[in-house]
Amino acid sequence: MKNKERLLIDPVKMPEQEPETRIHNQKEVPLGFSLDQAKREALRCLQCKNPKCVEDCPVNIDIPRFIGQIAEGDITAAVRTVKEKNVFPSICGRVCPQEEQCQSRCTVGKIHKDVDKSVGIGRLERFVADWDRAHYTENTVRVETKTGKKAAVVGSGPAGLTVAGDLAKKGHSVTVYEALHKPGGVLIYGIPEFRLPKAIVQQEVENLEKLGVQFRYNAIIGNTFTLQELRDEYDTVFIGTGAGLPRFLNVPGENLLGVYSANEYLTRANLMRAYDFPNSDTPILRDERVVIVGGGNVAMDAARTARRLGAEHSMIVYRRSLDELPARKEEVHHAKEEGIEFHLLRNPVEIFGDEQGWVTGIQVIKMQLGEPDESGRRRPIPIPDSEYKIDCGIVIVAIGNRPNPLLLKETPELQVRDKGTLQITPETGETSIPGVFSGGDIVQGAATVILAMGDGRKAAEAMHRYMTGEQE
């Protein structure tokens, strides 16, 4: 096929649940490509000699090759290609900010002058991963001979799971310690079922168990076991404890009844399955009118969850404009389809409550954008005397997370930087304690799944060298 013909193929839309249906269930919103759809989308790829998309993939998947393999119908080969670089494509294919990464550099999108017309690399990655899960018959992963070395992983988020998988494949014996009762980190407690089904995370964990990785739940390092104890028992330790400390607004009324941090709201809804209350025991407040403060993925997840929990009006309050929303474009799009209301250029100044202490509304001030700040984005400036009240019964604060200090509190010898993130050697991920490595949100601050996985990869390599004395 000639490139001209390829460019004439329209982007294949992934079938999705209708908005009216999906706001009443927790099931995944996009339904995935059929084989034919995937092949058709794959044909749009120009197989560039000098593929820019690969450069912008944090783990450098050989994108043209795997897409070419889909086009030829050799999905097994495509699976192998993707998995060379990405251990959990079924997760990344769903949650990576593709339009900012690979798809932002796609030649097809550039020619059409529209990033939405780029090849659907993320959707194809998801297709490959789903196909692999559906057809997975035997463990094809090769495990090298046992090295007799032991590694401990603290935290079972994407960073920790990646380290566990990589080290197990290299023949090390790996134990993952997780504070909660289920594995996955944010993937399981934060990101909702309708965006990343729990069964997928569960299956990835089971695959790791098949490789011999041991999981110990309810094990809080710093409390149940100390870092020193792990160092004594294991040859290396990886710390992947994430960014699980919610930030609050520090405005009056923040402790009123009905003010949640996004972490609490999403943990109740997802990990504790409050959406299924009273079949599950954990309650969650429901209200007709819910305000979510923030504009990132976390805010979108909370807003869409609120909608599913019965909010007629689920409202995003964000201090900048639509262009600056940090959330994934696709999720903003899904949110809009689901009727989420966007109150942009608004900043909360106070939360109001009634005599019993229940939230009745939130006072916001209008903002305008000034000169760009350090982040390069235009700085929001309050417009004097423009305050007004938005009535609501629940406020969800989703303005970001900082690293959870629990382990650090008990381990003062670990060096941290000013924002509480761990200090590491960039090339290896080694912390200030020899043999103790780290990566993911605890190092980067609140970042992304793929970056956490990339960190895990790098650290696993360094840990392998540390344990075996092998040189690069």
Place this chain on the structure above:
Amino acid sequence: MSLYEIVEKTCLAPRVYQWFVQAPAIADKHRPGQFVIIQTTENSERIPLTIVESRKEQGLIRIIFQKVGKSTSDMAALQPGDSLFAVAGPLGTPTHLDMFGSVVCIGGGIGAAPLLPIARGLKERGNQITGILGARSKELLILEPEMRELSKKLYITTDDGSAGEKGFVTDVLKQIIESGQHIDQVVTIGPPVMMKMTAETTRAHAISTVASLNTIMVDGTGMCGGCRIHVNDETKFVCVDGPEFDAHQVDWDEMLKRQNIYRDHECRLFRNQTDETL
């Protein structure tokens, strides 16, 4: 023996149960003032409960809980030999155990359970303990013998006068203060109203007072912020900054309200009422 197995169960009073649970790692690390988070099954709530005592050699922790709602009722239905789905801990900042001198330890109702390990720790540091245990009636009094053993003197109050003096723990506390007995420190654990009243009583006499807060929690590790409360006008997380705080600086009214967030909510849903009534 399997992990998190309940090896012993005793009914201490109507609706109050005592367990010994297999949890060696937690028993090993536990210090007074710390708690665990328990889930009976995968679909259960995460329930915070104080570790009353740990037996390191046997790997056991002792838990005392009161049946108040759905989750604690499910717990009460379990029998020795059953295992819990999850027990995580030990959580919270351990009690600051020091030599204060003369300490009054006040436990209201089920509050006697979390009070016991603290009183014991204080006694081991050489403090002289005066105990006050309060309950609604005689049969609801728990841990009286153990508290008596630790205390130089133990006072009992009941709302109906069926044991000890009729009245509240604060009535006795006032009498002690008025009798001129010197007090260096007060520890109060029980229903928030009781802790608030204790704080008001000691504030007037500038007696340093510590209370242990039982806010609603989810993770217990500082991740969700659900347990937050104002102490000295600052937001604190009870699970990691506490559970003990200076009782004179806690915003008790906020604490009282936050503790009941789900009371009406749960009841309504349990009665299966229609959506309009929510």
